Amino acid sequence: MIAPNMATMLCFITTDAAIAAEHLRPLLRDCVEHTFNRICIDNDTSTNDMCLCMANGRAGNAPLVPGSDDFVRFGKALREVCLAMAHALVRDGEGAKKFVTIHVEGAKNDGDAVKAARAIAQSQLCKTAFAGEDPNWGRITCAAGYSGAAVEPDKLALWLGDVLVLDRGLPTDYREADAAAHMQEADIRIRLRMGDGPGVCTFWTSDLTHDYVTINADYRT
C-alpha cells in the first residue's frame, strides 16, 4: 500500500487438496477472471490487489489432474469460493445500498460482452441512477454504446428485472411503475442483449451513493 486510505483486496485461499501448481495456477486464474475481475465498486484498481491459493496436499488424494472428474469438481468449488467472496466485496462496497448483477448476452464475442458490462458497471451515471432507483434505460444503453463493443441497435433488448423495457432497439409498452418497482429492490438485475452473437458476460457492481462520497471525501473531518 502506498497510502492507508486506498481500497485493497487481498485474498488467500487454502485447500488440503493435492494439486500441482502447474494445474492450480491456470485454474485459479480462470476463476479470478470470472469472479474478482468481474466486479467493480469505483474503478480504482489497487496496485496491490492479489489472490493467492495454497494447496498443501494434506487431504491425501491422488494429485488432481486436468481431464479428471475430481479436477472438474475442484474447479467448480474454487470458482464458487471466489464468486462468494467477490459478491461479498460488492455488498461491502463503500456506501453501497444496491447489489447489481449485469448480464450481457448476444455480443460479438465474450470480450465485447465484458467491455459492455464493465462500462455499465463503471458508469457513474448508471450507478447514481441505481442509487436513485430510477429505471433509466438510456444511461445503461449509452454506456454499452460507448464501451467500444459492437452493438446492433436494431437487435438491442434490455430487461430490468423481468421487465422487458427495450426490444429490437425500441422501448416496449412496459409500465414504468413495474420497472421502478424492480429498481427499488436491494438486488437489481440488468440483462442486455446486444445482438445475436455468442458473447456473454456477467458482471457485478454497486450503486454510487451519498455515503460513498462521505466515506471517500470526508474521511479526515
Added chain:
Amino acid sequence: MIAPNMATMLCFITTDAAIAAEHLRPLLRDCVEHTFNRICIDNDTSTNDMCLCMANGRAGNAPLVPGSDDFVRFGKALREVCLAMAHALVRDGEGAKKFVTIHVEGAKNDGDAVKAARAIAQSQLCKTAFAGEDPNWGRITCAAGYSGAAVEPDKLALWLGDVLVLDRGLPTDYREADAAAHMQEADIRIRLRMGDGPGVCTFWTSDLTHDYVTINADYRT
C-alpha cells in the same frame, strides 16, 4: 440523444475565415484532441458528443494553407476557443466545486502521459479527495500506477500546487498544512513527473461531490 437525462456536448464554431475543409478538418481534430478530449467530469461519454467548425470565407482572406503564418495564427486561435469552452464545461460540471488541472510530464511518450492523466481525472477516489480537500498523494500516484502507463518509481515526483510532496518516489519533508492549503483553493494544480521521458499531457477535471450524486441520483424526486 437516447434519454433526456444524458450529458451531451454539442459544439458549433463558426468563422468568417476562408480555409478549405481539407485543411480545417485536421486542424480542428488536433484542437479537439488537446482540449475537449482532455477533460472529464464523470467518464460517461455521450453517444452524440460532437464538435463542428464551419468556415464561410466571408472575411475575404486568401484561403489559409498549412505552412503560412496566418494558418499558424488561425490554428492557435481555434485551439484557444476550444480550450476556453472545454474549461467552461469542466467548471459547469454537475456539482463541481473544484477546477483541477493535471499536468503529467516525463512519461515514456505522450500516449502514456495521456493514460496517466486520464486515469487520475477519472478516478473516483482522487475526485472525492479533491472534494474533501485532502492532499492525498497516494490516490493520485495509485491511479497513475494502474493506468497502464510505464512508471519509473524511483523517478516519480509530485507537486500539489507549488508544494513538492514526492521526489524520487519518496515523500519529501513538506509541511502537510501547505499542501492542504492548496487543496482548499477552487483551482487545484497537480503536476506529476513519471520519469525522464519526453511524454507530456495536460488534462482537466472536476471533483466528485455530494451535489453530483444529488443531481444524478435524485433528479426525479
